[in-house]
Amino acid sequence: MPKKYDNTNAQDVEVYTPPNKLREAIGEGDGPSLGEMQKMADQLFRASQSEYRLVLEGAIARMKDYLVSGDAVPELQAELYAEAHDIKGQASSFGFPLVAQVAERICFSIREVPEKLEARPDLLELHLSALSWAFVNQHNDDKLAEKDTLVRSLREAMAS
DSSP: OOOOOTTTTTOOOOOOOOOOHHHHHOOSSSSOOOOHHHHHHHHHHHHHHHHHHHHHHHHHHHHHHHHTTTOHHHHHHHHHHHHHHHHHHHHHHHHHHHHHHHHHHHHHHHHHHHHHHHTTHHHHHHHHHHHHHHHHTOOGGOOOOOOHHHHHHHHHHOOO
């Protein structure tokens, strides 16, 4: 049984709310309310989600171009890492979690086992193919089994 609060010995309490110095500095203004600003931010985010698909498509194309550029391996890995790192950090926020996971594997491979990638350049091609596949099939529910094994397969490829 819950205990009832006995306020017979309660003392008067004064709640102190400090002045809001930011509000004082900028004033109420004629701009949008907080709720209106949140609604506008949500609309912008939704619009940017559809645009992000184009950003992601461009990043993957640049990564493929780096791969065929004939650059020396360290420079190639640096370019690929920079693109993959951006994708890793952004893709989940825009509805591409599988793409983010594959990009994370690219970053890990370049950072942790670069000598293996130098010895076996086909592993970079494998990772980029996986990234392209994840991008195309991210929202395809008919490919659930393949999606489940994709990242695991990349781990296994780097471990062998």
